[in-house]
Amino acid sequence: MSLIDDSVYCCLDAIIINMGNVLVSSLCMCLVTSVGWAQDEAAVDKFRTPGRIVLESGNQLLSAGSQALRAGAYDEGIRLTHLGLEQSGISAYQRTAALSNLCGAYAAKKAPDAAIEYCSQSLEIDNNNWRAFSNRAYAHWLKGMHTEAASDLEAAAAINPSAGEIEQIRGLINQSTLQPRVNVEDRQ
Amino acid sequence: MVLAAVCGATQALFGANDSTSAEIQSSVGVWGCMLYEHLASDNEYVLMRFDPVGTTHFARLSGDEFRGWAPVSGWTARRNRLSFTDSRIGREFEADLRRSSLGGKWKTETSSGGWWCARLDNALADSQNVESVNAKDVMPPLIPHAASTPFYPLRAIRQAKKGHATICFLVESTGVIVEPEFIELSDEIFRETTLRAVLASSYRGWAGEPAARPGCRTFDFELDPIG
Numbered sequence: 001m002s003l004i005d006d007s008v009y010c011c012l013d014a015i016i017i018n019m020g021n022v023l024v025s026s027l028c029m030c031l032v033t034s035v036g037w038a039q040d041e042a043a044v045d046k047f048r049t050p051g052r053i054v055l056e057s058g059n060q061l062l063s064a065g066s067q068a069l070r071a072g073a074y075d076e077g078i079r080l081t082h083l084g085l086e087q088s089g090i091s092a093y094q095r096t097a098a099l100s101n102l103c104g105a106y107a108a109k110k111a112p113d114a115a116i117e118y119c120s121q122s123l124e125i126d127n128n129n130w131r132a133f134s135n136r137a138y139a140h141w142l143k144g145m146h147t148e149a150a151s152d153l154e155a156a157a158a159i160n161p162s163a164g165e166i167e168q169i170r171g172l173i174n175q176s177t178l179q180p181r182v183n184v185e186d187r188q
Numbered sequence: 189m190v191l192a193a194v195c196g197a198t199q200a201l202f203g204a205n206d207s208t209s210a211e212i213q214s215s216v217g218v219w220g221c222m223l224y225e226h227l228a229s230d231n232e233y234v235l236m237r238f239d240p241v242g243t244t245h246f247a248r249l250s251g252d253e254f255r256g257w258a259p260v261s262g263w264t265a266r267r268n269r270l271s272f273t274d275s276r277i278g279r280e281f282e283a284d285l286r287r288s289s290l291g292g293k294w295k296t297e298t299s300s301g302g303w304w305c306a307r308l309d310n311a312l313a314d315s316q317n318v319e320s321v322n323a324k325d326v327m328p329p330l331i332p333h334a335a336s337t338p339f340y341p342l343r344a345i346r347q348a349k350k351g352h353a354t355i356c357f358l359v360e361s362t363g364v365i366v367e368p369e370f371i372e373l374s375d376e377i378f379r380e381t382t383l384r385a386v387l388a389s390s391y392r393g394w395a396g397e398p399a400a401r402p403g404c405r406t407f408d409f410e411l412d413p414i415g
Contacts, residue, residue: 171346178348178411180340184385187224187231187302187354187404188330 059084062098074105081105096125100132107139115139130159130166137169146177215263215270215283216240218312219290219305220326222402226301233327236290236305237313238263244272247318254323256315288367291356291402302371304356304402328394330403333363336388338381340409350411351375353382356404363393371404382407 061084069077081098084090090098099122106115119136122129137152150173157166215238223232235247235254242264245257263272270283270290281303283292291304308326312318344351351374357365368386373379386405 174346174348175342177414178345179414180345181410181412182338182340183408183410184335184337185229185406185408186330186332187356187406188222 059087059090059094059098061087062090062094062101065098066101069101069105074109078102078105092125096122096129096132099125100129100135103132103135103139107135107142110142112139112142116143128159130156130163133159134163134165134169138172141169141172141176144176146173149173213285213287213290215265215285215290218308218310220308220398220401221291221303221305222327222404223294223303224301224404224406225299228299228301233323235308235312235318235326246274249323252323254318254321256319257313287369289356289358289369289402291369291371293371302354302356302404304369304371304404306358306398306400306402308398325396326398327401328398330359330401331392333390333392334388336385338378338385338407341377341381344375344377344409345411347377348411349375349377349409351378351409352407353378353409354404354406355382355386356402357386358400359391359403360400361393361395361398363391365389365391365403366400372406378407378409 061080063084065077065080065082065084067077068074068080071077081102085095085098099118103115103117103119103122106112106118116136116139119132119139122132123136126132133152133156137149137156140146140149140152149169153166153170153173156163160166217238219236219238221234221236223234225232233249235257237245237247237257239245242262244260244263246260247254247257249255261273261275263270265271265285268285270285270292271281273280277296279294279296281292281294283290283303289305289307291302293302294300312321312326352372353370353374354372355368356371357368359365365386368383370379370382373382385407389405391403
């Protein structure tokens, strides 16, 4: 069994927050929706012919879509991913990853309703996909639905506690739900 | 003065606390000290005298004047750490002698706090001299002139970190704050913002002696749920 991680993409979303008079460039929001196209040996063998090994065994449209998304070409990535999903012979794993990618892409485009829809579809197929939970948490945060965002984030953290993206989204939620206060006491 | 402030701020900012980078001072001499207690708003002023033979004396305030020197305990200094006890109320003091001025934390069985001192003229070591001195002559009141509030670090909000910091410093007769030192710091994340706020603050100056008096400022960083 080998895993080819050929389509991890990252959308960078710099948010400048003006806090007091200090501009804080705070966030490189890395909304990662990676698709590890699984290829087991049997699947690879189907593409082996004497003297030739076909390295691309997954859905080429989905691969191209994920690459476009990774490059930040969200509209093109979404188009290719939709086309890829219409192809026959897509595994449940590929479908859940592709739907999660669509979710991430729409979230990156600040279209949280569509993002939530695709993440939910992805989770209906596989509710152990932490990226779908984490992407949906981000989409919920975009909508100001902090309770739902926190719930999704906890689910993501339960599956993959070490994912850095989860901490980043948790930070966004904290920033939206916590009011800072500094009490000063002079001792003289 | 500016150089001292910059050096002190640099050390406080980066937490320089090793003996190679910070001055190790002797506690011997007379000090004007303020003591604060956690969870209490009142502060206490006392003169402390550390004799070369290892004895500690306090001159406490009575009204506006100090009573004469009274022995409280011996003092010991080991590994840059000064310790002594106010035997009257069982208050145990400790100080890191690598700091820019004398001070640190104190505790009893039921309470705790901090203390910070400014060196005074050794002529006050004489009981007659100290009894004749007015408190305002060694500990002039500090009236804020410019008070800066630290901003809550965004990183701390995102990590849902609360905390507190206490910085002690000397106020020169011009009202300028110099030689800030952290007595308490719950998390490094609050160091820079706290220090910047203190150094951006000042007090009204005073004429004459003393050249400097101690002061401290405590910051509590709190996060409240919205809505």
